[in-house]
Amino acid sequence: MKKNSNHRQNGTIALNKKARHEYFLEDKFEAGIALQGWEIKSIREGKANIADTYVIIKHGEAFLLGAQIQPLLSASTHVVCDPDRSRKLLLKRRELHKLIGASERDGYSIVATAMYWKKHLVKLEIYLAKGKKDHDKRDTIKERDWGREKARILKHNPR
Incomplete structure (x- = not known):
């Protein structure tokens, strides 16, 4: 059976695009996910959604909520x-300690940004993140718009 959809060729299952808009993403981690058999079958069919997901730490273990x-x-x-x-997210003990320390002491949130295939395993890309204020979001939008405008100007005025 040939799979010719683009997102399956590069391994991406689902993305959380709002995370980059809502948070300043800082430290990146890769976590495995404890899934059941029916979940893997559904993921293969593209029925996964990680928009509005977040990670909580409970009893020294990380859990994905909202997926x-x-x-x-x-x-x-x-x-x-x-x-x-x-x-349940599968992380190394050192990574868990770093996530626990940053979320409890420093006030960071733990946000899932992407779910993807790594060989035959499903992995989750998570970040330590700080929430953006409204003015930060506006600044990000202005910078993105200015970058587009600058690219248009340079495209039409080569020097």
Whole structure:
């Protein structure tokens, strides 16, 4: 079976585009996700969504909240499918300690930005992030618009 959709060729399953707008992203981590069999099948069919997700630390373990993985219509009847359940993240102990310290002491949030395939495993890209204020968001929009305008000017006026 040939898969010819572009997002599957580069390995990306789902993106959280709002995270870059809402937060200053600082430290990047790669985490595995503890998934059930029906979830993997649904992810292969492209039924995953990580918009508005975040990570919490509970009892020294990291959990992903807000991710939705819709069950397939052909899912087995004896399996209880909960699309909004919290999923455990698989991180190294040192990474967990760094996340715990930054979120509890320094007031950082932990935000998921991308879900992707790495060989046959599903991985989650998470960042330590600081929330942006409204004026920061406006500044980001102005800088992006100015960059576009500058590119147009340089394209039409080569020197």
